[in-house]
Amino acid sequence: MTALHSPFARKLGAFVALSGAEMSALDRLHSRRKVFPAGRDMVHEGQINQSAYILASGWVCSYKILSGGTRQIVDFQIPGDFLGLRSVLFRTADHNIEPVIKVEASEVLANDLLETFSNTPRLATAVLWAASRDEAMVVEHLVGIGRRDAKERTAHLLLELGARLKLVGLGSTSGYGCPLSQYLLADALGLSAVHVNRVLRELRDDGLVTFQHGQVEIHDLNALVQLADFDKTYLDHDGPLLK
Amino acid sequence: MTALHSPFARKLGAFVALSGAEMSALDRLHSRRKVFPAGRDMVHEGQINQSAYILASGWVCSYKILSGGTRQIVDFQIPGDFLGLRSVLFRTADHNIEPVIKVEASEVLANDLLETFSNTPRLATAVLWAASRDEAMVVEHLVGIGRRDAKERTAHLLLELGARLKLVGLGSTSGYGCPLSQYLLADALGLSAVHVNRVLRELRDDGLVTFQHGQVEIHDLNALVQLADFDKTYLDHDGPLLK
């Protein structure tokens, strides 16, 4: 796979126009392909000298465990996403990363990443931009948990996942395959699994979305967008900002 | 004020060892000093070509308004913090920024910032690092809203603010001045103002913290840390990662 075709390169290219040297630097980051089985943590909070990863296939979730044993999922990552940047920049991982299903990813060693930033500094700016997009998603998630009720929040997550999957060619406006269990949804939404179940049934009964058998089917996009107060601006790409 | 003494330069210096050229580049970012009165938005969601700011004195909050009119405060910023990075990188502001009290800040024009990244690229890496620290705070906030109850959440916020203020010399382990109203706390914690009031009284009755008359007084730090499950790792500085 060349950088030209990697979803990660395409993502960065939306922010800085990449030179040949920059693209081959990105290419080199893709050399250590690895496979991770579902359910076993790829990164564990507190680990030091952790690598970062570029996700090629599969889904993962980033989460934290609280002292009481409950957990909060901060975000899901899908193909093309960059994982564990903070773990590298801080030398020690501040969250866990668990594959939801089997995952293929390119391992990026901490030193390789920092060296890449030194040698091709515009890539640092590009990664800064990509990281900011991720932060925008976390912010939107925070807003949802803080001020949206369970139904709005659930609808919002389903819409966001759909929009993100569509960007990488894995979904459409009418639906997408989704490997998340109701427990995972609950931990992401700050709800109990039981309540997620009820909310999903409500959304189904309302004729808005169906999420069953690993498939999300959006029946009334407009109504769903309105219910969730979903504004996909925060996911949109613009043209390159740096020439 | 020289970069050497600016809290922002000190912060970045914790991540990359800054050269003379880099410090004077930072210095130049500090040239446009401005003052903003309390309560009037400095940045409004949707505005384009927005500047960023480096906060010199005062407190601000970053927030979003939902369609129903409710708002969620994503974070508070205190002196030394960088504001509105995403607004610059995305060309359009994705959140509002409002001074909680009168604020002095250096305006950083979008082009100046991007130019600085081009000319002194290690600063881009340093800003990436600083932005990642901010994201870590947002993540911790998200976790709290998702999985901590009102009392734990409130305790956590009071502890975090204290720890951050201490880093810039504006607070101690025993307390700090805090200009936030219970309404602002409520919008940050995802609670109603009425409930915040009750929670604060509980914390006071338990002999843990007092927040009255703009002053937070921590009476039993250990008990408070335990209640909130507060781990300040995510705020800690390490030595420079880039030589």
Next chain:
DNA sequence: CGTCGGGTTGATAACTTTCAAATTTCGTGG
């Protein structure tokens, strides 16, 4: 087959909001 991890549903309990009203604080003009 039997087990086990989801998913589903009902009943009850816990937490938080909302509404309403009283009280205090604080800035400002007299």
Next chain:
DNA sequence: CCACGAAATTTGAAAGTTATCAACCCGACG
């Protein structure tokens, strides 16, 4: 320095949302 009005804090009671507990069902899989 005091009076006044606006804003913030405080408290009680009732309503609403979500969690918890307890079953039961179902399909995958060894």
